[in-house]
Amino acid sequence: xxxxxxxxxxxxxxxxxxxxxxxxxxxxxxxxxxxxxxxxxxxxxxxxxxxxxxxxxxxxxxxxxxxxxxxxxxxxxxxxxxxxxxxxxxxxxxxxxxxxxxxxxxxxxxxxxxxxxxxxxxxxxxxxxxxxxxxxxxxxxxxxxxxxxxxxxxxxxxxxxxxxxxxxxxxxxxxxxxxxxxxxxxxxxxxxxxxxxxxxxxxxxxxxxxxxxxxxxxxxxxxxxxxxxxxxxxxxxxxxxxxxxxxxxxxxxxxxxxxxxxxxxxxxxxxxxxxxxxxxxxxxxxxxxxxxxxxxxxxxxxxxxxxxxxxxxxxxxxxxxxxxxxxxxxxxxxxxxxxxxxxxxxxxxxxxxxxxxxxxxxxxxxxxxxxxxxxxxxxxxxxxxxxxxxxxxxxxxxxxxxxxxxxxxxxxxxxxxxxxxxxxxxxxxxxxxxxxxxxxxxxxxxxxxxxxxxxxxxxxxxxxxxxxxxxxxxxxxxxxxxxxxxxxxxxxxxxxxxxxxxxxxxxxxxxxxxxxxxxxxxxxxxxxxxxxxxxxxxxxxxxxxxxxxxxxxxxxxxxxxxxxxxxxxxxxxxxxxxxxxxxxx
Numbered sequence: 001x002x003x004x005x006x007x008x009x010x011x012x013x014x015x016x017x018x019x020x021x022x023x024x025x026x027x028x029x030x031x032x033x034x035x036x037x038x039x040x041x042x043x044x045x046x047x048x049x050x051x052x053x054x055x056x057x058x059x060x061x062x063x064x065x066x067x068x069x070x071x072x073x074x075x076x077x078x079x080x081x082x083x084x085x086x087x088x089x090x091x092x093x094x095x096x097x098x099x100x101x102x103x104x105x106x107x108x109x110x111x112x113x114x115x116x117x118x119x120x121x122x123x124x125x126x127x128x129x130x131x132x133x134x135x136x137x138x139x140x141x142x143x144x145x146x147x148x149x150x151x152x153x154x155x156x157x158x159x160x161x162x163x164x165x166x167x168x169x170x171x172x173x174x175x176x177x178x179x180x181x182x183x184x185x186x187x188x189x190x191x192x193x194x195x196x197x198x199x200x201x202x203x204x205x206x207x208x209x210x211x212x213x214x215x216x217x218x219x220x221x222x223x224x225x226x227x228x229x230x231x232x233x234x235x236x237x238x239x240x241x242x243x244x245x246x247x248x249x250x251x252x253x254x255x256x257x258x259x260x261x262x263x264x265x266x267x268x269x270x271x272x273x274x275x276x277x278x279x280x281x282x283x284x285x286x287x288x289x290x291x292x293x294x295x296x297x298x299x300x301x302x303x304x305x306x307x308x309x310x311x312x313x314x315x316x317x318x319x320x321x322x323x324x325x326x327x328x329x330x331x332x333x334x335x336x337x338x339x340x341x342x343x344x345x346x347x348x349x350x351x352x353x354x355x356x357x358x359x360x361x362x363x364x365x366x367x368x369x370x371x372x373x374x375x376x377x378x379x380x381x382x383x384x385x386x387x388x389x390x391x392x393x394x395x396x397x398x399x400x401x402x403x404x405x406x407x408x409x410x411x412x413x414x415x416x417x418x419x420x421x422x423x424x425x426x427x428x429x430x431x432x433x434x435x436x437x438x439x440x441x442x443x444x445x446x447x448x449x450x451x452x453x454x455x456x457x458x459x460x461x462x463x464x465x466x467x468x469x470x471x472x473x474x475x476x477x478x479x480x481x482x483x484x485x486x487x488x489x490x491x492x493x494x495x496x497x498x499x500x501x502x503x504x505x506x507x508x509x510x511x512x513x514x515x516x517x518x519x520x521x522x523x524x525x526x527x528x529x530x531x532x533x534x535x536x537x538x539x540x541x542x543x544x545x546x547x548x549x550x551x552x553x554x555x556x557x558x559x560x561x562x563x564x565x566x567x568x569x570x571x572x573x574x575x576x577x578x579x580x581x582x583x584x585x
Contacts, residue, residue, distance in 0.1 A: 004226040011036040016144035019096035023143030029262035031108030117170040139185030149200040167207035296374040310475035315443025319571040324358040331484035344408040352511040415517035418551040427451035448489030468522035486520035493530040505568030512559025
């Protein structure tokens with residue numbers, strides 16, 4: 001593995017936005033560790049002497065008084081806006097001068113240039129002039145950025161250009177003036193807003209994601225260059241105001257202390273071998289609380305289901321025909337609700353009923369409508385919707401397929417702990433055999449039963465492990481907060497139990513209650529414990545809980561009902577005979 005050239009006293013960084021704020025703090029820390037040189041780029045002009053009225057004065061209130069008096073003496077009206085603007089310009093000059101002094105005190109060298117990085121011609125001229133003093137630039141740190149936080153419907157073109165151009169055009173111009181093939185380092189200050197998205201920051205998120213993609217491209221084209229795109233969370237300072245800091249604290253979002261963030265950058269520059277190009281430093285930003293409309297809400301969401309666009313259906317065949325799993329309907333409703341109400345997550349799905357399941361006898365594409373009617377709310381913390389899925393038949397009449405009730409929460413409860421269950425080391429049935437002998441008909445996208453650890457009249461315990469299902473295979477039913485593929489495995493307990501005690505196949509009729517506390521992950525062992533509520537040779541009602549190795553619950557299903565019949569045996573064709581997707585490919 002190739003090693004990067006180390007940062008040392010001969011290194012020269014061109015730093016956009018480097019004179020002030022968090023980027024300046026990073027520059028000072030780099031100077032402390034490496035004693036290198038910097039060309040600091042910013043829009044603030046340092047030309048001329050500090051005005052006489054400001055000399056020797058550092059208190060903000062006193063500065064405002066003196067500047068207001070100065071404006072009055074000049075015959076101008078000292079409006080609050082004009083006074084604040086003049087004070088901001090003065091403070092910016094002072095901060096930049098202080099940054100240059102601090103760099104020199106740490107053993108480095110800094111040259112400040114007042115230049116607009118979105119103007120390629122003036123940027124090139126300025127860099128050429130500065131490099132006669134510092135020597136050739138060996139690295140770029142792109143830290144410049146602007147904000148114009150508004151909901152997207154309120155943003156103007158000027159807002160967008162102010163935010164997007166500084167980040168993106170600024171980077172393009174820097175790379176044109178300082179080609180990557182001549183650089184040892186390219187450090188981009190991106191944001192978790194770009195990596196995860198953030199309400200009110202569509203332009204800022206887009207710009208930062210362009211930085212991420214550019215970093216990946218440059219790293220691929222120039223493997224000898226150390227390329228890092230740091231997706232920073234909110235810093236303690238910078239653009240985080242006291243009010244915003246309090247907002248984050250209420251939601252458990254920790255701001256990055258300046259000393260920790262700057263050290264993180266130094267550590268990245270000290271690494272001499274390739275690592276992750278994209279580095280996320282912080283959690284997703286919280287959704288802001290929005291006032292809900294006063295009146296109950298109703299939605300009709302049309303979806304065109306294409307069997308070919310949903311390869312997982314091939315892994316869920318009954319009688320040779322692909323059938324939409326009932327659990328995927330819960331996923332359909334949950335994802336729709338969560339997209340309509342960002343910041344909310346499905347907690348429970350109640351009274352899930354199958355009226356006429358979706359069976360795909362051909363590859364014909366059909367339209368379906370998900371209708372949502374708000375039936376309950378508790379402030380901004382809870383929303384409940386009645387959901388129905390229907391289509392229109394050849395006679396123009398509605399044909400109802402599924403019904404459910406979806407309970408959304410802003411914050412999910414803490415997951416409970418399963419008590420009193422011991423995990424046996426031995427097993428009574430092997431999962432591979434169950435998929436081969438027709439007990440279970442599922443293909444790879446749903447083959448997560450690894451071992452049946454115990455099976456009794458009143459209960460059953462199963463060890464599960466579902467390899468990751470590719471996004472292509474998931475199609476129109478992607479895993480978001482709810483993993484329908486892993487939860488379907490959880491319910492396969494009931495089919496195993498019915499075959500074991502009645503030598504018969506079984507199919508779901510309804511699920512009374514699904515509680516979701518955490519997403520069941522792919523590629524990780526979990527357990528499903530089933531408790532029988534009632535049973536006969538005609539049907540089974542049971543509760544099934546999925547939990548991890550510590551007993552912490554993922555999903556709890558209560559009142560799941562299946563019909564049992566030996567006539568279903570002929571419909572359960574083993575997946576290897578029916579043909580499968582190769583779901584993990």
